[in-house]
Amino acid sequence: MARTYYSDDWDRYKMVYNEPHRVLEPLENEIAIVDAALDVLHEDGILPHTKYDHIKMMAHREAVAELFEIPWTAINPRMQRLLYAINAIIQPENMIAAGVFCGNTFISNAGAAVGPGACYTAKQLIGVEIKEEEAARAERNVRRIDPTGVARVVAEDAVDTVTHFAEPIQLLYLDADGDRERGKGIYLDIFEAAYDKMPPGSVILAHNSVNSAGRLKHYLDFVRDPAHCRASVNVIFDGEGLEVSAK
Numbered sequence: 001m002a003r004t005y006y007s008d009d010w011d012r013y014k015m016v017y018n019e020p021h022r023v024l025e026p027l028e029n030e031i032a033i034v035d036a037a038l039d040v041l042h043e044d045g046i047l048p049h050t051k052y053d054h055i056k057m058m059a060h061r062e063a064v065a066e067l068f069e070i071p072w073t074a075i076n077p078r079m080q081r082l083l084y085a086i087n088a089i090i091q092p093e094n095m096i097a098a099g100v101f102c103g104n105t106f107i108s109n110a111g112a113a114v115g116p117g118a119c120y121t122a123k124q125l126i127g128v129e130i131k132e133e134e135a136a137r138a139e140r141n142v143r144r145i146d147p148t149g150v151a152r153v154v155a156e157d158a159v160d161t162v163t164h165f166a167e168p169i170q171l172l173y174l175d176a177d178g179d180r181e182r183g184k185g186i187y188l189d190i191f192e193a194a195y196d197k198m199p200p201g202s203v204i205l206a207h208n209s210v211n212s213a214g215r216l217k218h219y220l221d222f223v224r225d226p227a228h229c230r231a232s233v234n235v236i237f238d239g240e241g242l243e244v245s246a247k
């Protein structure tokens with residue numbers, strides 16, 4: 001089953017990429033919009049419930065604002081909350097995030113298990129970034145929030161990381177923009193390399209399901225085919241979008 005969740009203001013909700021901490025709307029609006037998306041994910045059987053700790057989420061947000069060096073990011077407060085909530089609900093033992101740039105997307109996922117927003121104990125949370133200098137900055141950022149090393153960033157091609165990962169992957173976050181030929185089309189290569197390691201119920205998150213829908217066509221066709229994923233929802237509450245799929 002595949003469907004789309006729209007907020008009616010999705011095309012008016014806009015962030016400034018180099019001002020990630022700017023407040024864009026009253027907190028209760030943000031919570032209501034994200035709750036509505038979580039409700040759809042629950043109805044379609046992707047999430048077992050919709051409850052997460054709002055106080056811990058805000059502690060996570062404050063720690064990132066205080067400790068992370070973020071030159072720019074397309075992760076706005078709604079998306080940060082949605083990623084945190086999905087991870088807090090699914091509680092993946094192992095999570096891999098592909099294409100993490102400065103680490104903001106990665107910690108939006110991993111922050112449900114490390115730092116002041118932690119609400120469960122994870123085993124391995126790996127952010128993958130192919131550019132060494134970006135991976136080094138992301139790792140520095142993550143170390144400031146998670147001294148334990150449960151969350152860490154590696155400088156690698158994400159296709160190689162998932163290919164060599166020896167354990168089940170319960171949550172895969174896709175944001176790598178690939179090379180000139182594939183662009184964000186690399187999502188499908190990464191997911192195909194991870195596919196057999198992802199147990200039933202595992203979740204795949206694909207950023208830019210709206211503004212990269214063209215390059216993502218093959219990926220989106222794949223996850224929306226019930227032969228591959230039992231449900232997939234395109235969450236549209238901003239101009240970027242997040243395709244949320246369950247195996």
Ligand SMILES: C[S@@+](CC[C@H](N)C(=O)[O-])C[C@H]1O[C@@H](n2cnc3c(N)ncnc32)[C@H](O)[C@@H]1O
Pocket residue numbers: 072073074075098099100101102104105128129130131134156157158159175176177178179186207
């Ligand atoms: C556009 S950035 C993602 C930014 C993120 N959406 C945000 O808002 O913070 C995509 C990143 O993927 C990285 N990347 C591209 N191909 C990759 C690959 N094969 N494996 C890992 N990272 C890759 C790029 O170097 C880049 O830093």
